[in-house]
Amino acid sequence: MSFIFRRPLRAFALAAGLGLASSACTSQLDQVPSYTANAEVVYRDPVQIQQSLVRLYATLAVSGQSGPDGQPDISGIGEDFSQYLRQYWSMQELASDEGIIAWNDGNLSDISRNTWNANNEFIRAIYDRIFYQIGLCNEFIRQTSDDKLASRGITDANAAGTIRQYRAEARFLRALSYWHALDMFGNVPFADESSSLGGTPPPQITRAALFTYLEDELKAIEPTLVPARTAYARADQGACWALLTKLYLNAEVYTGTARNTDAVTYANKVLGASYVLAPEYRLLFLADNDATAANREVIFTVPFDGNRTRTFGGMPFILHASLGGSVPAADYGVNGGWSGLRIKPNIVDLFQGFPGNTSDARATFYTTGQTRTISDLFNFSQGYLVTKYKNVTSTGRPGSSAQANGGDGNFVDIDYPLFRLADVKLMYAEALLRGGSGGTAGTALEQVNEVRRRSGATPLAGVQLSDILDERGRELYWEAHRRTDLIRFGRFATGNNWPQKGGLATGRDIAAFRTLFPIPATDLAANPNLKQNPGY
Template sequence: MNTFKLYRMVLLLVTGVSLSCTDLDEQLRSELEQGVANVNAADLLIGAYTALNTPYQQEQRWVLEEISTDAAMAPTRGGDWDDNGIHRAIHQHTWNADNSYMNNTFNNLLTAQFQASNVLRNNPTPQQAAEARFIRALTVYDVLNLWGVVPYREDLDDFRIPPITLQATEAIDFIISELNEIMNDLPNSGAAYVANQNAAKVLLMKLYLNRGVFLDRQNPTFDPADMNHVITLADQITASGRYTISAPGKYFDNFAPNNHTASTENIFTLYNEFGVRGGGVDRTWNTIAHYNMTPGGWNGWCTLSDFYDLFDEEDERLGIYYEYPADTMANPGKRRNVGFFIGQQYNLSNDQPLMARNPSSQPLSFTREVTIRTSGNTLETAGIRVLKYAFDYSVPSGQRNNDWVVFRYADVLLMKAEAILRGGTGTSDQALALVNGIRANRGVAALSALTLDELIDERGRELYWEGWRRQDLIRFGKFLEPWQEKPADPGPHTLVYPIPSQQLAVNPNLEQNPGY
């Protein structure tokens, strides 16, 4: 819609990008404000949902949450994927306040915050207002998680007034208050791509589980009362009867082109539909696929062998041949088409082995071995590739139909198990049963006991590349440790990202995080 371009223009005034200029064009301002006022709440709400696509769909927020961990890396491949070292810096925790991923993520989360707030100025229905406030609470949570403080604009009428800065306690209190106030106005049934009561409960679960982390990331505490909130909310979601763990062989239903109907787990998603609207879910393929795969990709991102080795070979989540309606490949060899791609790759139409591009005599065989800078014969083949969203072959080009998963039921059960282990009401046997119930449907043997170390590994296996790994590693005290292609962090300042330099320059209410 044309209003989306309008929002992007308004953002320059909202986040302060233009505040350094004192001679703002008042005529332009008047036209912008009049244009926004003339858009109805329903259109504005769609714009607020749409604004989440860029940071979420394997782009900005996703990069900060996954490439910074042991689960994902974007190696420089000769002259490709260098981009002035921004990807390497994120994986190795050597970033600074000028990293473009951080500035773009910061900007786009605040874009969604503004668009959600703007819905409230345009006579929304109670449900529309509740959905908008949920989106706003989600963005406040994301910024708090990534940066530790949150710019928040109270005055949408005078853009010369910079946003206030919510400290951690203020942001936490704001999110809890917002979600509790809107709960009864959110729908308790319907499509997962509409903000709903269970989505609000999942967000509250994440907040209570991480509250002690957000208040002291280096030495977090876990209040039993917070853990009991997590458990109570999980039980309420279960009692709704809307969700079950995917049946054996159906894990990838949660991420398929028809996941809006096939999934039994998805609680909140971002809408993607060819010819209608959506985000760049096709990046999940493009960023990992080799040029000679079908379709060709950008030959980029991968996982690390230590992370791959967390899985048992029979684990469905590691990858399978997955049959789904939008798969038009003949795949006569029933080759793996989702999950982790390792070893020789094949043309899925005729089962012929694929070759690299340069040299073309080299088999296209993805290797366990990968360095953060690759060259020579390893340039195109280094690194195990990961595809969680089955490619939508039914669409000739453009928008794919896989809805992007934000919250799903397996995460709810894993958070409940963790809350029990961290002092909430329940027994270790109950926590173990929750985890083993998931594992049984993924085709792997039951664990005999459950420790926090085993639980962080299970969260990695279940939720890989869904945008939660950094947060999990911080909560479990492992984010500063060394792993493949990353030494131990020199200090704890990397537990939050630096406030982007461009934001500091235009918002006097922001201060740089310590250590940067």
């Protein structure tokens, strides 16, 4: 089969028909998803096995079994808020010095204020979504072992080899979700494909032990995954290396022991592969970013299709909620804005001279009718708007010279770049500056300046560790990295204030325990093996 999928898993319309029944949020990892067709039937057929793999990818993009809503995967919150990427993005952005949202739904404002507790339904949503995904992956991995395949008559070497590849991809997706759990929640419930089903609730694994598990798991699947850049929107070796780089770069936060040389080692693997920076920054965030030179920079993406991947989360949320006020929404390929998201002045101020006196193409802020400062969380006119993403193509459709809209006015065609080359270049530079050794891809300064030159920013004469945090803010804002970055640099709880932080309009320091989110009270009640994170 071909491993090069162009919008491959963009056919996420399949997700509703893959036989997975709708499920409420699970508080236990030993639950098996229900199938309308018995697992003995599904996993006897290589075609249905591939469709089941598609569902694992689709869970990052869709919110249930009937797009855009109607049969949610998890309960306890509106389906639009329950989508994986939407909640992961919100936790990374709204809890940091980047994003703020004007909506007053439930306890959403507590995320922007850094005043959440264990009963926050939005924190529960990302927690439940993470472990729902892990449960799906565990079942796929459980059902596709060599012994299981042989018992079901799948003995052809080519078919079995392809399914082993699928199994490695499922293990990567499980590792991705466990990394999200490690990063956001610390000590969490743990189960894998060997865990007993229907028995006692899963045990709680320590953060350090989960780190070791992820390190071993990613190294184990690396040889089985297809080579880097041969599987667009699927887990390949490049995605595995990028996740290992992130794991090692944050190791001191997760375990107390720095692993910067290991971060350099795996960043080197990415930098030595065939990834290339897109010639223009804007290409990365357009409706045809799968088909332009942007796809040579993207390492792992969550695909969206305005006609086939219909959800009110993910990219439709990020784009629509960033627009409002006097923004002409039609210029961004959508039929209107949702007047929610704005960017805090901390990020705007990284672009010295903005507005009007910066050559940096990354400063994509809309200012008309908007103030730079934010004193009222719920006033949408306070805070500049981010126009980084556009549901338009880089060029016109055949026969047209104008840009064309992607997909649909409500749902968008922009693939979300979860990992990309510029991020790895900056991680490589940071790991070197933190004392990592073995760099074969040039100096930290060379890698940072490659990223800057692409966007017309003046090259730096020298680079220090603090410059990396600022550069990551300029390059990667609105891409769900900021909370993790601030924690790694020791700038999350103290020494870096932003509007509404700690519940104060001008911002204030918060307690160190808030570098982790609480285990939701619902899961603590369901699983007596769990202990709450300190401070909650």
